[in-house]
Amino acid sequence: MTRLTDQVYVCAALLFFAFKGAVLLTNALTFPKLRPRPLPAQRPRISLLIPARDEAANLPRSLPGMLAQGANEVLVLDDASSDDTARIARDLGAVVLSGAALPDGWYGKPWACEQLGRAASGDILIFTDADVLWHPGALGAVLHELNGRQADLLTVLPAPTT
Template identity: 60%
Template structure:
Protein backbone atom coordinates (compact mmCIF):
# COMPACT_ATOMS: atom_id res chain seq x y z
CA UNK A 1 0.00 0.00 0.00
CA UNK A 2 1.40 3.41 -0.99
CA UNK A 3 2.15 5.59 2.05
CA UNK A 4 0.87 9.16 2.12
CA UNK A 5 3.63 11.67 1.36
CA UNK A 6 3.73 15.13 2.86
CA UNK A 7 4.23 18.16 0.58
CA UNK A 8 7.94 18.50 1.37
CA UNK A 9 8.45 14.83 0.60
CA UNK A 10 6.75 15.26 -2.76
CA UNK A 11 8.95 18.26 -3.55
CA UNK A 12 12.07 16.40 -2.48
CA UNK A 13 11.10 13.34 -4.51
CA UNK A 14 10.53 15.52 -7.58
CA UNK A 15 13.94 17.20 -7.16
CA UNK A 16 15.71 13.87 -6.69
CA UNK A 17 13.87 12.35 -9.63
CA UNK A 18 14.84 15.22 -11.92
CA UNK A 19 18.47 15.00 -10.75
CA UNK A 20 18.66 11.25 -11.31
CA UNK A 21 16.96 11.51 -14.69
CA UNK A 22 19.45 14.22 -15.75
CA UNK A 23 22.38 12.03 -14.76
CA UNK A 24 20.88 9.06 -16.59
CA UNK A 25 20.57 11.26 -19.67
CA UNK A 26 24.22 12.26 -19.36
CA UNK A 27 25.21 8.61 -18.98
CA UNK A 28 23.29 7.66 -22.11
CA UNK A 29 25.15 10.38 -24.02
CA UNK A 30 28.48 9.14 -22.65
CA UNK A 31 27.60 5.54 -23.49
CA UNK A 32 27.40 6.55 -27.15
CA UNK A 33 30.13 9.20 -27.40
CA UNK A 34 32.86 8.58 -24.81
CA UNK A 35 35.91 7.02 -26.53
CA UNK A 36 37.46 3.83 -25.17
CA UNK A 37 40.91 2.36 -25.52
CA UNK A 38 41.00 -0.67 -27.77
CA UNK A 39 43.72 -2.89 -29.14
CA UNK A 40 45.42 -6.22 -28.83
CA UNK A 41 46.92 -7.27 -25.50
CA UNK A 42 50.47 -8.16 -26.47
CA UNK A 43 53.93 -7.22 -25.14
CA UNK A 44 55.93 -4.61 -27.05
CA UNK A 45 59.57 -4.73 -28.05
CA UNK A 46 61.64 -3.07 -25.29
CA UNK A 47 62.42 0.52 -26.23
CA UNK A 48 60.28 0.40 -29.37
CA UNK A 49 58.65 3.71 -28.42
CA UNK A 50 61.70 5.88 -27.63
CA UNK A 51 59.68 9.10 -27.72
CA UNK A 52 57.63 8.02 -24.68
CA UNK A 53 58.58 8.46 -21.03
CA UNK A 54 56.40 6.59 -18.51
CA UNK A 55 56.63 8.48 -15.23
CA UNK A 56 55.50 7.07 -11.87
CA UNK A 57 55.32 9.22 -8.72
CA UNK A 58 55.53 6.76 -5.82
CA UNK A 59 55.18 7.31 -2.08
CA UNK A 60 54.88 4.15 0.01
CA UNK A 61 53.87 2.01 -2.96
CA UNK A 62 55.84 -1.17 -2.20
CA UNK A 63 52.54 -3.06 -2.04
CA UNK A 64 51.39 -1.97 -5.51
CA UNK A 65 54.58 -1.90 -7.58
CA UNK A 66 55.14 -5.69 -7.83
CA UNK A 67 51.73 -5.92 -9.48
CA UNK A 68 51.86 -2.85 -11.74
CA UNK A 69 55.49 -2.02 -12.56
CA UNK A 70 56.43 -5.19 -14.54
CA UNK A 71 53.57 -4.49 -16.94
CA UNK A 72 54.69 -0.88 -17.37
CA UNK A 73 58.18 -2.11 -18.22
CA UNK A 74 56.69 -4.32 -20.96
CA UNK A 75 54.92 -1.43 -22.74
CA UNK A 76 57.92 -0.57 -24.94
CA UNK A 77 58.48 2.97 -23.66
CA UNK A 78 61.89 4.54 -24.10
CA UNK A 79 62.16 4.85 -20.33
CA UNK A 80 60.20 4.09 -17.18
CA UNK A 81 61.10 6.40 -14.31
CA UNK A 82 59.90 5.94 -10.74
CA UNK A 83 60.30 8.80 -8.29
CA UNK A 84 60.60 7.66 -4.69
CA UNK A 85 58.83 10.45 -2.84
CA UNK A 86 60.23 9.98 0.67
CA UNK A 87 58.83 6.46 1.11
CA UNK A 88 59.26 4.56 4.35
CA UNK A 89 58.28 1.10 3.08
CA UNK A 90 61.12 0.22 0.69
CA UNK A 91 59.45 1.54 -2.45
CA UNK A 92 62.77 2.47 -4.07
CA UNK A 93 64.31 -0.96 -3.47
CA UNK A 94 61.25 -2.71 -4.88
CA UNK A 95 61.26 -0.52 -8.01
CA UNK A 96 64.99 -1.08 -8.64
CA UNK A 97 64.68 -4.82 -8.15
CA UNK A 98 61.89 -4.91 -10.73
CA UNK A 99 64.06 -3.09 -13.28
CA UNK A 100 62.92 0.53 -13.24
CA UNK A 101 65.15 3.58 -13.09
CA UNK A 102 64.57 5.20 -9.69
CA UNK A 103 64.92 8.87 -8.82
CA UNK A 104 65.20 9.98 -5.20
CA UNK A 105 62.73 12.77 -4.56
CA UNK A 106 63.91 16.09 -3.17
CA UNK A 107 62.30 17.74 -0.10
CA UNK A 108 58.96 19.42 -0.67
CA UNK A 109 59.44 23.16 -1.36
CA UNK A 110 57.13 25.74 0.25
CA UNK A 111 53.86 26.17 -1.59
CA UNK A 112 53.94 22.77 -3.29
CA UNK A 113 51.76 19.72 -2.74
CA UNK A 114 53.40 16.31 -2.80
CA UNK A 115 52.17 14.86 -6.09
CA UNK A 116 52.70 17.95 -8.28
CA UNK A 117 56.26 18.25 -6.92
CA UNK A 118 56.97 14.57 -7.61
CA UNK A 119 55.65 14.93 -11.17
CA UNK A 120 57.67 18.11 -11.72
CA UNK A 121 60.85 16.27 -10.78
CA UNK A 122 59.99 13.35 -13.04
CA UNK A 123 59.42 15.67 -15.98
CA UNK A 124 62.77 17.32 -15.34
CA UNK A 125 64.53 13.96 -15.60
CA UNK A 126 62.54 12.58 -18.55
CA UNK A 127 63.93 12.54 -22.11
CA UNK A 128 60.79 11.67 -24.07
CA UNK A 129 58.70 13.98 -26.23
CA UNK A 130 55.59 12.41 -24.72
CA UNK A 131 55.41 12.53 -20.94
CA UNK A 132 52.92 10.04 -19.51
CA UNK A 133 52.32 10.25 -15.78
CA UNK A 134 50.67 7.22 -14.21
CA UNK A 135 49.98 6.36 -10.59
CA UNK A 136 51.68 3.38 -9.01
CA UNK A 137 48.35 1.60 -8.42
CA UNK A 138 47.35 1.71 -12.10
CA UNK A 139 47.68 -1.52 -14.11
CA UNK A 140 48.58 -1.32 -17.81
CA UNK A 141 47.77 -4.49 -19.71
CA UNK A 142 50.09 -5.55 -22.52
CA UNK A 143 49.49 -3.31 -25.51
CA UNK A 144 47.86 -0.51 -23.50
CA UNK A 145 50.51 2.08 -24.36
CA UNK A 146 50.23 1.35 -28.09
CA UNK A 147 46.44 1.70 -27.84
CA UNK A 148 46.81 5.01 -25.99
CA UNK A 149 49.15 6.35 -28.67
CA UNK A 150 46.77 5.28 -31.42
CA UNK A 151 43.94 7.11 -29.66
CA UNK A 152 46.20 10.13 -29.28
CA UNK A 153 46.80 10.19 -33.03
CA UNK A 154 43.05 10.25 -33.60
CA UNK A 155 42.70 13.10 -31.10
CA UNK A 156 46.03 15.01 -31.20
CA UNK A 157 45.51 16.97 -28.00
CA UNK A 158 48.15 18.60 -25.81
CA UNK A 159 46.85 16.56 -22.86
CA UNK A 160 45.22 13.16 -23.06
CA UNK A 161 43.83 11.71 -19.83
CA UNK A 162 42.56 8.20 -19.17
CA UNK A 163 39.89 7.14 -16.70
CA UNK A 164 40.97 3.61 -15.75
CA UNK A 165 38.46 0.86 -15.15
CA UNK A 166 38.04 0.36 -11.41
CA UNK A 167 38.97 -2.88 -9.70
CA UNK A 168 37.36 -3.37 -6.28
CA UNK A 169 37.64 -6.64 -4.41
CA UNK A 170 36.60 -6.17 -0.78
CA UNK A 171 33.28 -5.00 0.60
CA UNK A 172 34.86 -1.90 2.10
CA UNK A 173 36.19 -0.79 -1.29
CA UNK A 174 32.86 -1.35 -2.98
CA UNK A 175 30.88 0.83 -0.59
CA UNK A 176 32.04 4.23 -1.82
CA UNK A 177 34.77 3.90 -4.47
CA UNK A 178 32.35 3.19 -7.38
CA UNK A 179 30.79 6.61 -6.75
CA UNK A 180 33.82 8.14 -8.51
CA UNK A 181 32.57 6.79 -11.84
CA UNK A 182 28.97 7.66 -11.01
CA UNK A 183 29.77 11.30 -10.30
CA UNK A 184 32.23 11.89 -13.13
CA UNK A 185 30.40 10.08 -15.91
CA UNK A 186 26.97 11.16 -14.67
CA UNK A 187 27.82 14.86 -14.42
CA UNK A 188 30.29 15.38 -17.29
CA UNK A 189 28.94 14.75 -20.81
CA UNK A 190 31.79 14.05 -23.20
CA UNK A 191 30.59 16.41 -25.98
CA UNK A 192 30.80 19.35 -23.54
CA UNK A 193 34.24 18.28 -22.31
CA UNK A 194 35.47 18.52 -25.89
CA UNK A 195 34.57 22.20 -26.10
CA UNK A 196 37.35 24.80 -25.69
CA UNK A 197 35.74 26.65 -22.77
CA UNK A 198 37.74 26.19 -19.52
CA UNK A 199 34.48 25.67 -17.60
CA UNK A 200 34.16 22.32 -19.39
CA UNK A 201 37.44 20.76 -18.33
CA UNK A 202 38.27 17.48 -16.64
CA UNK A 203 41.17 15.08 -16.32
CA UNK A 204 42.16 12.11 -14.20
CA UNK A 205 45.50 12.31 -12.44
CA UNK A 206 45.83 8.52 -12.48
CA UNK A 207 46.89 8.74 -16.15
CA UNK A 208 47.81 12.07 -17.76
CA UNK A 209 49.74 12.16 -21.03
CA UNK A 210 51.35 15.41 -22.20
CA UNK A 211 53.21 16.56 -25.28
CA UNK A 212 56.47 17.96 -23.99
CA UNK A 213 56.40 21.40 -25.61
CA UNK A 214 53.03 22.68 -24.31
CA UNK A 215 53.66 21.03 -20.93
CA UNK A 216 56.96 22.84 -20.45
CA UNK A 217 55.57 26.08 -21.87
CA UNK A 218 52.96 26.04 -19.10
CA UNK A 219 55.63 25.53 -16.46
CA UNK A 220 54.87 21.85 -16.01
CA UNK A 221 53.22 20.88 -12.74
CA UNK A 222 54.19 24.26 -11.30
CA UNK A 223 50.93 25.31 -12.93
CA UNK A 224 49.10 23.42 -10.16
CA UNK A 225 51.78 23.36 -7.46
CA UNK A 226 49.42 24.15 -4.57
CA UNK A 227 46.45 22.03 -5.63
CA UNK A 228 45.24 18.91 -3.83
CA UNK A 229 43.01 17.98 -6.78
CA UNK A 230 45.64 18.82 -9.34
CA UNK A 231 44.16 16.95 -12.32
CA UNK A 232 40.98 19.01 -12.78
CA UNK A 233 42.93 22.20 -12.06
CA UNK A 234 45.51 21.29 -14.71
CA UNK A 235 42.82 20.60 -17.28
CA UNK A 236 41.09 23.92 -16.62
CA UNK A 237 44.29 25.98 -16.69
CA UNK A 238 45.55 24.18 -19.78
CA UNK A 239 42.35 25.14 -21.58
CA UNK A 240 42.74 28.71 -20.36
CA UNK A 241 46.06 28.73 -22.19
CA UNK A 242 44.33 27.63 -25.39
CA UNK A 243 45.57 24.03 -25.21
CA UNK A 244 43.40 21.08 -26.22
CA UNK A 245 42.33 18.12 -24.08
CA UNK A 246 41.20 14.58 -24.87
CA UNK A 247 39.63 12.00 -22.58
CA UNK A 248 39.31 8.26 -22.98
CA UNK A 249 38.06 5.35 -20.88
CA UNK A 250 40.66 2.71 -20.00
CA UNK A 251 38.26 -0.12 -20.83
CA UNK A 252 40.00 -3.51 -20.45
CA UNK A 253 43.49 -2.13 -21.03
CA UNK A 254 44.09 0.27 -18.12
CA UNK A 255 42.62 -0.35 -14.67
CA UNK A 256 43.17 0.80 -11.11
CA UNK A 257 42.63 -0.52 -7.64
CA UNK A 258 42.50 2.75 -5.72
CA UNK A 259 42.15 1.42 -2.19
CA UNK A 260 42.46 -1.89 -0.40
CA UNK A 261 40.01 -1.29 2.46
CA UNK A 262 37.16 0.91 3.61
CA UNK A 263 39.51 2.81 5.92
CA UNK A 264 41.88 3.61 3.05
CA UNK A 265 38.96 4.76 0.91
CA UNK A 266 37.70 7.10 3.63
CA UNK A 267 41.15 8.61 4.09
CA UNK A 268 41.75 8.99 0.36
CA UNK A 269 38.40 10.57 -0.43
CA UNK A 270 38.62 12.64 2.74
CA UNK A 271 41.76 14.25 1.33
CA UNK A 272 40.13 15.12 -2.00
CA UNK A 273 36.47 15.78 -1.23
CA UNK A 274 36.66 19.39 -0.10
CA UNK A 275 38.71 20.34 -3.16
CA UNK A 276 36.23 18.45 -5.35
CA UNK A 277 33.50 20.70 -3.94
CA UNK A 278 35.34 23.87 -4.86
CA UNK A 279 36.93 24.24 -1.43
CA UNK A 280 33.57 25.24 0.04
CA UNK A 281 32.33 23.47 3.15
CA UNK A 282 28.77 24.56 2.38
CA UNK A 283 29.03 22.79 -0.98
CA UNK A 284 30.48 19.77 0.79
CA UNK A 285 27.43 19.62 3.08
CA UNK A 286 25.09 20.00 0.13
CA UNK A 287 26.92 17.19 -1.65
CA UNK A 288 26.48 14.89 1.33
CA UNK A 289 22.77 15.73 1.45
CA UNK A 290 22.39 15.13 -2.29
CA UNK A 291 23.97 11.68 -2.01
CA UNK A 292 21.69 10.79 0.91
CA UNK A 293 18.50 11.88 -0.85
CA UNK A 294 19.51 10.22 -4.11
CA UNK A 295 20.56 6.81 -2.81
CA UNK A 296 19.35 6.16 0.76
CA UNK A 297 16.21 8.22 1.24
CA UNK A 298 14.25 6.44 -1.55
CA UNK A 299 14.65 3.16 0.34
CA UNK A 300 13.58 4.72 3.64
CA UNK A 301 10.45 6.16 2.03
CA UNK A 302 9.85 3.14 -0.23
CA UNK A 303 9.74 5.32 -3.31
CA UNK A 304 10.00 2.66 -5.98
CA UNK A 305 10.34 5.13 -8.84
CA UNK A 306 13.43 6.74 -7.31
CA UNK A 307 14.85 3.34 -6.38
CA UNK A 308 14.47 2.22 -10.01
CA UNK A 309 16.13 5.40 -11.28
CA UNK A 310 19.07 4.98 -8.88
CA UNK A 311 19.59 1.37 -9.90
CA UNK A 312 19.35 2.31 -13.58
CA UNK A 313 22.02 4.95 -13.08
CA UNK A 314 24.33 2.45 -11.37
CA UNK A 315 23.78 -0.15 -14.07
CA UNK A 316 24.56 2.33 -16.86
CA UNK A 317 27.79 3.38 -15.15
CA UNK A 318 28.92 -0.24 -15.00
CA UNK A 319 27.99 -0.89 -18.62
CA UNK A 320 29.93 2.18 -19.79
CA UNK A 321 33.04 1.24 -17.79
CA UNK A 322 32.71 -2.48 -18.58
CA UNK A 323 32.42 -3.44 -14.94
CA UNK A 324 29.88 -6.16 -15.61
CA UNK A 325 31.15 -9.22 -13.77
CA UNK A 326 28.60 -10.69 -11.34
CA UNK A 327 30.37 -9.28 -8.28
CA UNK A 328 30.51 -5.82 -9.87
CA UNK A 329 26.82 -5.85 -10.74
CA UNK A 330 26.08 -7.08 -7.21
CA UNK A 331 27.46 -3.76 -5.93
CA UNK A 332 24.09 -2.30 -6.87
CA UNK A 333 22.69 -4.04 -3.79
CA UNK A 334 24.84 -1.70 -1.69
CA UNK A 335 23.13 1.41 -3.09
CA UNK A 336 21.15 2.32 0.08
CA UNK A 337 24.38 2.13 2.12
CA UNK A 338 26.36 4.54 -0.07
CA UNK A 339 25.38 7.67 1.86
CA UNK A 340 26.04 6.47 5.44
CA UNK A 341 29.25 4.79 4.29
CA UNK A 342 30.40 8.15 2.94
CA UNK A 343 29.60 10.23 6.01
CA UNK A 344 33.04 9.68 7.62
CA UNK A 345 34.58 10.92 4.37
CA UNK A 346 32.65 14.20 4.53
CA UNK A 347 33.45 14.68 8.22
CA UNK A 348 37.14 14.10 7.54
CA UNK A 349 37.10 16.45 4.55
CA UNK A 350 35.55 19.24 6.63
CA UNK A 351 38.52 19.34 9.01
CA UNK A 352 41.10 22.08 8.88
CA UNK A 353 43.81 19.52 8.15
CA UNK A 354 43.73 16.13 6.45
CA UNK A 355 46.53 13.61 6.12
CA UNK A 356 47.54 11.08 3.48
CA UNK A 357 50.59 8.81 3.41
CA UNK A 358 52.28 10.64 6.23
CA UNK A 359 51.73 14.16 4.89
CA UNK A 360 49.36 16.73 6.35
CA UNK A 361 47.39 19.03 4.08
CA UNK A 362 46.18 22.37 5.43
CA UNK A 363 42.65 23.24 4.30
CA UNK A 364 42.31 26.36 6.48
CA UNK A 365 41.91 28.56 3.39
CA UNK A 366 38.87 26.61 2.22
CA UNK A 367 35.49 28.21 2.52
Protein backbone atom coordinates in the same frame (compact mmCIF):
# COMPACT_ATOMS: atom_id res chain seq x y z
CA MET B 1 0.33 25.75 0.36
CA THR B 2 2.42 23.01 1.92
CA ARG B 3 1.06 20.39 -0.49
CA LEU B 4 1.96 22.56 -3.49
CA THR B 5 5.47 23.13 -2.12
CA ASP B 6 5.91 19.38 -1.63
CA GLN B 7 4.80 18.74 -5.21
CA VAL B 8 7.29 21.31 -6.53
CA TYR B 9 10.13 19.64 -4.59
CA VAL B 10 9.14 16.17 -5.80
CA CYS B 11 8.91 17.42 -9.38
CA ALA B 12 12.29 19.16 -9.11
CA ALA B 13 13.88 15.99 -7.67
CA LEU B 14 12.40 13.85 -10.45
CA LEU B 15 13.66 16.26 -13.10
CA PHE B 16 17.10 16.26 -11.50
CA PHE B 17 17.30 12.45 -11.44
CA ALA B 18 15.93 12.20 -14.99
CA PHE B 19 18.65 14.59 -16.17
CA LYS B 20 21.34 12.66 -14.26
CA GLY B 21 20.03 9.39 -15.74
CA ALA B 22 20.16 10.84 -19.26
CA VAL B 23 23.76 12.00 -18.74
CA LEU B 24 24.72 8.57 -17.39
CA LEU B 25 23.14 6.81 -20.35
CA THR B 26 24.80 9.19 -22.83
CA ASN B 27 28.20 8.59 -21.22
CA ALA B 28 27.70 4.83 -21.17
CA LEU B 29 26.88 4.80 -24.88
CA THR B 30 29.43 7.30 -26.14
CA PHE B 31 32.42 7.23 -23.74
CA PRO B 32 35.45 5.92 -25.68
CA LYS B 33 37.09 2.75 -24.42
CA LEU B 34 40.64 2.09 -25.50
CA ARG B 35 41.49 -1.32 -26.96
CA PRO B 36 45.01 -2.81 -27.02
CA ARG B 37 47.04 -1.62 -29.99
CA PRO B 38 50.61 -2.17 -31.14
CA LEU B 39 52.99 0.74 -30.79
CA PRO B 40 53.01 2.97 -33.88
CA ALA B 41 55.99 2.32 -36.15
CA GLN B 42 56.88 6.01 -36.24
CA ARG B 43 56.60 7.46 -32.78
CA PRO B 44 58.28 10.11 -30.68
CA ARG B 45 60.32 9.26 -27.61
CA ILE B 46 58.03 8.15 -24.76
CA SER B 47 58.68 8.56 -21.02
CA LEU B 48 56.51 6.59 -18.60
CA LEU B 49 56.64 8.42 -15.25
CA ILE B 50 55.59 6.96 -11.90
CA PRO B 51 55.47 8.92 -8.64
CA ALA B 52 55.72 6.43 -5.78
CA ARG B 53 55.54 6.67 -2.01
CA ASP B 54 55.36 3.45 0.01
CA GLU B 55 54.37 1.37 -3.02
CA ALA B 56 56.48 -1.72 -2.26
CA ALA B 57 53.35 -3.89 -2.10
CA ASN B 58 52.02 -2.68 -5.48
CA LEU B 59 55.14 -2.47 -7.64
CA PRO B 60 55.74 -6.23 -8.06
CA ARG B 61 52.25 -6.48 -9.64
CA SER B 62 52.17 -3.25 -11.61
CA LEU B 63 55.71 -2.35 -12.68
CA PRO B 64 56.43 -5.40 -14.92
CA GLY B 65 53.43 -4.50 -17.10
CA MET B 66 54.60 -0.90 -17.33
CA LEU B 67 58.15 -1.92 -18.24
CA ALA B 68 56.83 -4.25 -20.95
CA GLN B 69 54.95 -1.46 -22.77
CA GLY B 70 57.93 -0.40 -24.90
CA ALA B 71 58.41 3.13 -23.58
CA ASN B 72 61.87 4.57 -24.14
CA GLU B 73 62.26 5.13 -20.42
CA VAL B 74 60.40 4.23 -17.25
CA LEU B 75 61.20 6.53 -14.33
CA VAL B 76 60.02 5.96 -10.77
CA LEU B 77 60.34 8.83 -8.31
CA ASP B 78 60.68 7.48 -4.79
CA ASP B 79 58.99 10.18 -2.75
CA ALA B 80 60.46 9.61 0.74
CA SER B 81 59.13 6.06 1.06
CA SER B 82 59.48 4.30 4.39
CA ASP B 83 59.44 0.86 2.73
CA ASP B 84 61.44 -0.88 -0.02
CA THR B 85 59.82 1.02 -2.91
CA ALA B 86 63.11 2.23 -4.41
CA ARG B 87 64.89 -1.13 -4.16
CA ILE B 88 61.96 -3.06 -5.64
CA ALA B 89 61.55 -0.61 -8.53
CA ARG B 90 65.28 -0.75 -9.25
CA ASP B 91 65.39 -4.56 -9.01
CA LEU B 92 62.48 -4.81 -11.47
CA GLY B 93 64.36 -2.66 -14.00
CA ALA B 94 63.07 0.90 -13.62
CA VAL B 95 65.26 3.94 -13.28
CA VAL B 96 64.69 5.26 -9.75
CA LEU B 97 65.00 8.91 -8.77
CA SER B 98 65.01 10.16 -5.19
CA GLY B 99 62.48 12.89 -4.56
CA ALA B 100 63.61 16.29 -3.32
CA ALA B 101 62.15 17.95 -0.24
CA LEU B 102 58.71 19.46 -0.69
CA PRO B 103 58.97 23.23 -1.34
CA ASP B 104 56.58 25.71 0.25
CA GLY B 105 53.32 26.00 -1.63
CA TRP B 106 53.54 22.54 -3.26
CA TYR B 107 51.59 19.36 -2.56
CA GLY B 108 53.17 15.90 -2.67
CA LYS B 109 52.04 14.32 -5.94
CA PRO B 110 52.23 17.48 -8.09
CA TRP B 111 55.76 18.06 -6.78
CA ALA B 112 56.72 14.45 -7.56
CA CYS B 113 55.30 14.81 -11.09
CA GLU B 114 57.15 18.11 -11.59
CA GLN B 115 60.43 16.38 -10.72
CA LEU B 116 59.67 13.47 -13.03
CA GLY B 117 58.79 15.84 -15.86
CA ARG B 118 62.09 17.68 -15.47
CA ALA B 119 64.09 14.43 -15.46
CA ALA B 120 62.29 12.84 -18.41
CA SER B 121 63.87 12.80 -21.86
CA GLY B 122 60.72 11.86 -23.79
CA ASP B 123 58.80 13.95 -26.27
CA ILE B 124 55.61 12.52 -24.76
CA LEU B 125 55.32 12.28 -20.98
CA ILE B 126 52.89 9.73 -19.59
CA PHE B 127 52.20 9.94 -15.86
CA THR B 128 50.68 6.92 -14.14
CA ASP B 129 50.12 5.79 -10.59
CA ALA B 130 52.19 2.97 -9.13
CA ASP B 131 49.13 0.82 -8.48
CA VAL B 132 47.75 0.92 -12.05
CA LEU B 133 48.00 -2.33 -13.99
CA TRP B 134 49.04 -1.80 -17.62
CA HIS B 135 47.95 -4.65 -19.88
CA PRO B 136 49.75 -5.52 -23.14
CA GLY B 137 49.00 -2.97 -25.83
CA ALA B 138 47.90 -0.23 -23.42
CA LEU B 139 50.65 2.21 -24.39
CA GLY B 140 49.92 1.61 -28.08
CA ALA B 141 46.24 2.35 -27.43
CA VAL B 142 47.08 5.60 -25.63
CA LEU B 143 49.43 6.73 -28.42
CA HIS B 144 46.89 5.92 -31.15
CA GLU B 145 44.19 7.84 -29.26
CA LEU B 146 46.52 10.80 -28.73
CA ASN B 147 47.46 10.87 -32.42
CA GLY B 148 43.92 10.23 -33.63
CA ARG B 149 42.58 13.17 -31.67
CA GLN B 150 45.61 15.33 -32.53
CA ALA B 151 45.67 16.23 -28.86
CA ASP B 152 48.36 17.92 -26.82
CA LEU B 153 46.93 16.50 -23.59
CA LEU B 154 45.04 13.27 -22.97
CA THR B 155 43.64 11.90 -19.73
CA VAL B 156 42.97 8.19 -19.55
CA LEU B 157 41.00 6.71 -16.68
CA PRO B 158 41.93 3.11 -15.90
CA ALA B 159 39.15 0.64 -15.23
CA PRO B 160 38.96 0.13 -11.45
CA THR B 161 39.28 -3.36 -10.03
CA THR B 162 38.35 -4.27 -6.50
